[in-house]
Amino acid sequence: MAYLLLSGGLPEGNEGRMMEALLVAASEHSVVAPSVNAARFVASAGVPLQAAVAAGTIGLGDHHGGAVDAAALALLEADGSGLPDPEAAAAVCRRIRDEGARLPGYGHVLHDPDPRAGRLFEVADDLGFLGRWCKLAQAFEAAAGEVFGRPLRTNVDGAMAALLLELGLDPGLGKAFYVMGRAPGLVAHVFEEQTRERPYRDVGWENVSYEGPDARPVP
Amino acid sequence: MAYLLLSGGLPEGNEGRMMEALLVAASEHSVVAPSVNAARFVASAGVPLQAAVAAGTIGLGDHHGGAVDAAALALLEADGSGLPDPEAAAAVCRRIRDEGARLPGYGHVLHDPDPRAGRLFEVADDLGFLGRWCKLAQAFEAAAGEVFGRPLRTNVDGAMAALLLELGLDPGLGKAFYVMGRAPGLVAHVFEEQTRERPYRDVGWENVSYEGPDARPVP
Amino acid sequence: MAYLLLSGGLPEGNEGRMMEALLVAASEHSVVAPSVNAARFVASAGVPLQAAVAAGTIGLGDHHGGAVDAAALALLEADGSGLPDPEAAAAVCRRIRDEGARLPGYGHVLHDPDPRAGRLFEVADDLGFLGRWCKLAQAFEAAAGEVFGRPLRTNVDGAMAALLLELGLDPGLGKAFYVMGRAPGLVAHVFEEQTRERPYRDVGWENVSYEGPDARPVP
Amino acid sequence: MAYLLLSGGLPEGNEGRMMEALLVAASEHSVVAPSVNAARFVASAGVPLQAAVAAGTIGLGDHHGGAVDAAALALLEADGSGLPDPEAAAAVCRRIRDEGARLPGYGHVLHDPDPRAGRLFEVADDLGFLGRWCKLAQAFEAAAGEVFGRPLRTNVDGAMAALLLELGLDPGLGKAFYVMGRAPGLVAHVFEEQTRERPYRDVGWENVSYEGPDARPVP
Numbered sequence: 001m002a003y004l005l006l007s008g009g010l011p012e013g014n015e016g017r018m019m020e021a022l023l024v025a026a027s028e029h030s031v032v033a034p035s036v037n038a039a040r041f042v043a044s045a046g047v048p049l050q051a052a053v054a055a056g057t058i059g060l061g062d063h064h065g066g067a068v069d070a071a072a073l074a075l076l077e078a079d080g081s082g083l084p085d086p087e088a089a090a091a092v093c094r095r096i097r098d099e100g101a102r103l104p105g106y107g108h109v110l111h112d113p114d115p116r117a118g119r120l121f122e123v124a125d126d127l128g129f130l131g132r133w134c135k136l137a138q139a140f141e142a143a144a145g146e147v148f149g150r151p152l153r154t155n156v157d158g159a160m161a162a163l164l165l166e167l168g169l170d171p172g173l174g175k176a177f178y179v180m181g182r183a184p185g186l187v188a189h190v191f192e193e194q195t196r197e198r199p200y201r202d203v204g205w206e207n208v209s210y211e212g213p214d215a216r217p218v219p
Numbered sequence: 220m221a222y223l224l225l226s227g228g229l230p231e232g233n234e235g236r237m238m239e240a241l242l243v244a245a246s247e248h249s250v251v252a253p254s255v256n257a258a259r260f261v262a263s264a265g266v267p268l269q270a271a272v273a274a275g276t277i278g279l280g281d282h283h284g285g286a287v288d289a290a291a292l293a294l295l296e297a298d299g300s301g302l303p304d305p306e307a308a309a310a311v312c313r314r315i316r317d318e319g320a321r322l323p324g325y326g327h328v329l330h331d332p333d334p335r336a337g338r339l340f341e342v343a344d345d346l347g348f349l350g351r352w353c354k355l356a357q358a359f360e361a362a363a364g365e366v367f368g369r370p371l372r373t374n375v376d377g378a379m380a381a382l383l384l385e386l387g388l389d390p391g392l393g394k395a396f397y398v399m400g401r402a403p404g405l406v407a408h409v410f411e412e413q414t415r416e417r418p419y420r421d422v423g424w425e426n427v428s429y430e431g432p433d434a435r436p437v438p
Numbered sequence: 439m440a441y442l443l444l445s446g447g448l449p450e451g452n453e454g455r456m457m458e459a460l461l462v463a464a465s466e467h468s469v470v471a472p473s474v475n476a477a478r479f480v481a482s483a484g485v486p487l488q489a490a491v492a493a494g495t496i497g498l499g500d501h502h503g504g505a506v507d508a509a510a511l512a513l514l515e516a517d518g519s520g521l522p523d524p525e526a527a528a529a530v531c532r533r534i535r536d537e538g539a540r541l542p543g544y545g546h547v548l549h550d551p552d553p554r555a556g557r558l559f560e561v562a563d564d565l566g567f568l569g570r571w572c573k574l575a576q577a578f579e580a581a582a583g584e585v586f587g588r589p590l591r592t593n594v595d596g597a598m599a600a601l602l603l604e605l606g607l608d609p610g611l612g613k614a615f616y617v618m619g620r621a622p623g624l625v626a627h628v629f630e631e632q633t634r635e636r637p638y639r640d641v642g643w644e645n646v647s648y649e650g651p652d653a654r655p656v657p
Numbered sequence: 658m659a660y661l662l663l664s665g666g667l668p669e670g671n672e673g674r675m676m677e678a679l680l681v682a683a684s685e686h687s688v689v690a691p692s693v694n695a696a697r698f699v700a701s702a703g704v705p706l707q708a709a710v711a712a713g714t715i716g717l718g719d720h721h722g723g724a725v726d727a728a729a730l731a732l733l734e735a736d737g738s739g740l741p742d743p744e745a746a747a748a749v750c751r752r753i754r755d756e757g758a759r760l761p762g763y764g765h766v767l768h769d770p771d772p773r774a775g776r777l778f779e780v781a782d783d784l785g786f787l788g789r790w791c792k793l794a795q796a797f798e799a800a801a802g803e804v805f806g807r808p809l810r811t812n813v814d815g816a817m818a819a820l821l822l823e824l825g826l827d828p829g830l831g832k833a834f835y836v837m838g839r840a841p842g843l844v845a846h847v848f849e850e851q852t853r854e855r856p857y858r859d860v861g862w863e864n865v866s867y868e869g870p871d872a873r874p875v876p
């Protein structure tokens with residue numbers, strides 16, 4: 001159903017199962033995600049479940065799944081260059097490095113290597129989706145290490161970007177895997193907050209520091 | 220994964236497939252839903268995909284999937300009465316009628332009978348979930364016609380409520396099927412709006428009427 | 439303008455200045471509010487300013503300004519009883535106590551007495567709004583101490599409720615003062631997060647405890 | 658209060674009154690705004706007031722107030738060029754035209770001239786804020802006609818941009834006037850929808866056209 005809604009076409013083979021794996025990869029990440037904390041704080045204020053989930057969904061921003069679109073565009077840019085994959089990937093990496101940006105879809109602060117990427121490629125292999133775009137993504141991994149001067153392994157967003165293109169979907173749908181896939185995780189967090197935590201969650205003064213001016217007289 | 224996140228337990232049988240059917244039933248309903256229009260208007264104003272989907276998600280309110288919780292509670296109320304199903308269902312129907320309320324999960328303005336309910340029960344039968352709660356839901360259908368004086372067939376929310384309980388989930392999660400299941404539909408609407416429609420969607424003056432005071436001088 | 443939009447009428451006297459005082463009272467409360475934290479977490483994920491503010495706005499829930507509506511309804515209930523104020527207020531207090539609920543608009547965990555309530559009544563006195571509803575609110579304060587067995591002073595929500603009625607506004611607009619008034623505070627928090635904090639705000643593992651099952655093998 | 662929260666400083670003169678005029682200019686625009694329709698559709702689905710307002714707030718997107726930031730940046734770019742105002746404005750106009758973009762803050766489909774811009778400059782004159790940035794904005798109006806080949810009058814966003822800078826605020830706060838100022842309008846629309854309209858607002862089939870494939874058999 002998700003494939004139909006995003007592509008307009010009925011799955012002809014394993015598209016549905018590949019989509020499912022992508023959604024599962026995006027479904028949950030504990031409280032290490034701003035979206036989850038937003039949803040829990042809002043839930044603690046006494047709102048309906050869907051409203052708290054929506055607050056979390058807003059938080060699936062550029063720093064939180066936003067790299068999938070960008071990584072897909074980088075793959076398309078390399079593909080359009082007409083160069084062999086290693087040269088094409090290296091050229092795109094250099095352009096991005098020279099603009100002072102990070103390579104979207106490669107490297108991860110916490111997960112290195114990112115186990116979700118490896119598992120997605122395994123599933124893709126089983127389901128017949130380890131094709132042209134996945135191979136190009138691997139060429140980027142090889143090129144990135146050289147261009148950026150340190151190992152940059154494909155992370156979950158990079159793998160999603162390659163598989164988005166394998167499924168024939170539009171790069172503009174990069175964030176869709178998180179928007180659809182994270183919904184169950186957000187529902188679970190919100191429900192837990194509603195049923196197991198005290199209302200009106202507090203950030204805790206010990207986590208707050210104030211740097212502003214001292215008290216001022218108001219005219 | 221959705222079952223694990225909502226129940227805390229790993230599926231032991233067909234829970235995952237039953238959950239999938241429930242999510243598919245909630246996934247899309249054309250533009251006949253306030254949530255979809257909210258998402259499309261917001262998308263037309265120029266915002267990231269996830270933010271427009273969130274606007275739609277907020278709109279999964281009491282009149283839009285909210286009957287699942289209430290219908291599940293009605294089933295539990297009947298079950299707790301200790302009466303045989305027909306009497307138990309009739310007693311709950313009478314209480315609701317006497318309070319001037321509608322029976323949640325039964326009857327539908329557009330879909331009568333609601334094909335989603337019938338199909339969900341078929342799938343439930345195939346997967347081994349046509350159990351105690353589904354039978355009680357059918358007892359409500361029989362009792363409702365008599366108590367409310369007109370045929371009230373089980374709608375999609377009523378079927379979801381019964382299957383929520385068959386899956387052992389909490390009634391407070393009634394709206395979760397819509398929150399999770401409608402995400403792909405909202406993503407598709409937003410993406411279509413972003414890529415195929417003009418920015419800044421207009422409601423059309425021909426759809427607007429004004430009933431307020433005439434122009435007034437402002438001091 | 440806010441008075442015109444909420445009442446439909448042009449201010450004839452000091453309604454605008456009274457409204458302004460109510461909005462100022464609601465405008466900011468540091469990070470001691472779930473709404474603010476929701477907005478900041480979402481902002482840190484990389485979204486447009488208005489989307490992060492919206493996440494915070496969702497969080498102005500039943501536990502966060504929701505008492506204004508309820509307190510206004512309590513005042514109306516007492517007023518409708520036909521009893522003298524002290525007896526009317528005491529009767530409503532007893533009904534609420536007997537239902538096991540808290541008296542909306544009275545008492546505050548942090549602020550006792552709540553300086554915002556006192557200041558609002560001072561402003562109301564200056565502007566000619568210290569009328570029938572404010573006096574009734576004070577009768578509730580006197581009755582509440584006796585009925586609930588401890589001092590329960592009028593808090594900011596209780597003062598807002600009385601002044602909502604003094605302004606002739608509908609009790610259903612109780613939360614409106616927070617929705618309108620907190621917008622500047624949320625904008626300021628979001629802008630500070632966007633410009634002075636690191637992206638992808640983290641809750642900090644030291645603030646997290648896990649109570650679930652141990653790792654389980656997945657079939 | 659809004660000035661304090663956005664600038665960090667106490668107003669020393671008429672900053673508060675100038676801010677108030679900017680908020681009033683942004684407060685309401687009938688249903689000719691996607692944000693308003695989003696809020697009303699969501700309200701019709703049965704959600705708390707603040708959640709429906711939040712759905713509208715999300716819709717204050719790039720096409721809906723987003724020009725204020727961009728117009729302020731254009732003013733700063735011209736100012737930084739060191740050229741006299743007419744040449745500086747013309748150079749920025751040419752750059753924007755050559756990139757195929759529209760000049761932010763100038764021209765309006767419905768309002769030509771935009772009465773809000775003229776009135777804001779009048780108020781600014783009264784309050785002592787018709788300074789360097791307002792004059793530069795007028796130089797843009799003159800240059801724009803020549804560079805873009807048709808009259809492009811300062812619209813409300815253009816006036817807001819100039820006054821944002823007159824107030825010493827950060828260009829990144831451009832959308833803040835709408836986020837804060839439109840809150841009363843959204844509250845009023847939501848409350849009207851909740852109290853005067855039928856639940857579950859429908860877009861009306863006569864407003865819908867379908868262009869997709871015919872019914873297809875599903876395997």
